[in-house]
Amino acid sequence: VRILVVGATGTIGRAVVEALQPRHAVIAVSLQQAAEQVDIGDPGSIRALYQRIGQLDAVVSTAGRAVFKPLSELSDSDFQLSLSNKLMGQVNLVRYGITNVRDGGSFTLTSGILARLPTPGGAAMSLANAGLEGFTRAAALELPRGLRINVVSPGWVAETLQAMGRDPAAGVAAVAVARAYVAALEGKSTGQVIEVLPP
């Protein structure tokens, strides 16, 4: 099974690659550090990636930038970046990738718990994450040839909290988040928001 992992060098992406590699052929993609590169904020870059890569069985995205900043400081361009990158970047990975994914294959995207449980500073991220979840529920009804789509919505990741000097016990380990992607990819569900919260 040939799987594209976009965002493969991030905290969650690395854990997803490690979880998938024993059983699948993983093509790791990232903005700069992986062998294959893509800027999901640029539609042309996504189309070029799919042209280079050819047929796949699944696409996993753990990529996408959105701006965390107080509402009063969020600028037009902060919203624009969050919309074009985390939201439409991942939507376009699906739209442009449909013809590359074989019958019965899947897309697994990444939102975040701010979609449902907001926090001050998270207005643009809540918007992008919730929008992506709305798209996922709807697109699942129309994907052709048995293709499936799901979105993993993780809480704060322990490793990220630790890197920020905060208590990692308040987060969920990247290895636990990765299991949600594997379950989405190897299971039969579609149109689902899979939340992964701290224990």
Added chain:
Amino acid sequence: VRILVVGATGTIGRAVVEALQPRHAVIAVSLQQAAEQVDIGDPGSIRALYQRIGQLDAVVSTAGRAVFKPLSELSDSDFQLSLSNKLMGQVNLVRYGITNVRDGGSFTLTSGILARLPTPGGAAMSLANAGLEGFTRAAALELPRGLRINVVSPGWVAETLQAMGRDPAAGVAAVAVARAYVAALEGKSTGQVIEVLPP
């Protein structure tokens, strides 16, 4: 109480204006047909509206275009229109309007039930509606001076169904939808998604 109603000439907007007019000073705004005009897809048009209008007690939006079309036919520009108009148009009505709304005032926006209950053809609308609901939940945590924000999520409107030659009994009457805006505006809730579904 001075209330701006954006989208005042639409099916829901007219019912909202009728419901509010007996008790409030309503300023009706629409793209073309009302005395005051705004194109919410154009940030400059929104800023100019607020400069003309001055201080308000509440802003209601029943405006916003999003594209209903099969996923395989939705183009980049269909998504762009849905994002810039129904989603960011309403988000910007809030962001740019905060300084115009007096202490304790409110914003009441419009999403739609496709945010939660998708249907084929609704991928861009589900995305825009869900994104707007995510923004609403988050922005409620940060609005200053006791300002509130809520979003009404109506199902199909009976009058719209009738105009399409479909059975209006499958929808909810515009007058019933309008009551949700009045409740949001005159009540104390904030950050809420107020669904109005057929009986």
